[in-house]
Amino acid sequence: MTRPLVQVREVTKDFGGLRVLRGVTLSLGAGELRCIIGPNGCGKTTLFNVITGAFSPTSGTVWFRGEEITHRPPHAISRLGIVRKFQVPGIYPTLAVAENLEIPLLSRPGIAGPWSLLRAGTRAAARSQELLARFGLRPQAARAAAALPHGQKQWLEIAMLIASEAQVLLLDEPTAG
Structure with missing residues (x-):
């Protein structure tokens, strides 16, 4: 077992x-x-x-x-590796949708120094595009996250949690609002 x-x-x-x-x-x-x-x-x-x-x-x-x-x-x-989605979306409203996804991708342990950041940034941009497509957010990639309808803000936050490569996702009222 x-x-x-x-x-x-x-x-x-x-x-x-x-x-x-x-x-x-x-x-x-x-x-x-x-x-x-x-x-x-x-x-x-x-x-x-x-x-x-x-x-x-x-x-x-x-x-x-x-x-x-x-x-x-x-x-x-x-x-x-235990992360949480709150009832109210926890996004960066002034950043573009794609940038919101890049933050958790670049915030993982082991990314330090200019060269590792450059390599990670290239991978983060590619992974961000995958997540944008997976969650139906690609058309809004350059748009400020604050401009998204509430439901898409919820999906963006879930995509951010997936981007963090967490092992456990706790979703608190993911359909509220």
């Missing part, structure tokens, strides 16, 4: 006297698609906040590839 990519073990999260998560246990394997559903206010976003390090749980643990990550900061968890 293969080890789960992400494990949430008996996670509880309290805010003052309000218990939002109660003993949540969840395992996610590579290539799996899971949907966490429930009414507004039931704790879906709070669970994502705990997994991504935005909140520390009151009790319980979060594991990634067999290593406990419970109290790591969000940037460290993102670097490990």
Whole structure:
């Protein structure tokens, strides 16, 4: 049996006297698609906040590839390969759509110095074009991201997460709006 990519073990999260998560246990394997559903206010976003390090749980643990990550900061968890799409699109509105895709492509570890940046930039431009086509955004490539309709902003952010080559994508209400 293969080890789960992400494990949430008996996670509880309290805010003052309000218990939002109660003993949540969840395992996610590579290539799996899971949907966490429930009414507004039931704790879906709070669970994502705990997994991504935005909140520390009151009790319980979060594991990634067999290593406990419970109290790591969000940037460290993102670097490990767990990324998140927020309810409101997190794009760079003043940059062109293609530039939004190039940022995660050029922000990966190991890109430093002018020559590696130049090589990475060439690869990033090619990969950006692939993602623009895949997500139906090629006609808007040179357009400012702020000018996109809301639905296309959502797709742009998902494309940015794919560009980051993350291992786990957490999509918080990807069709909202």
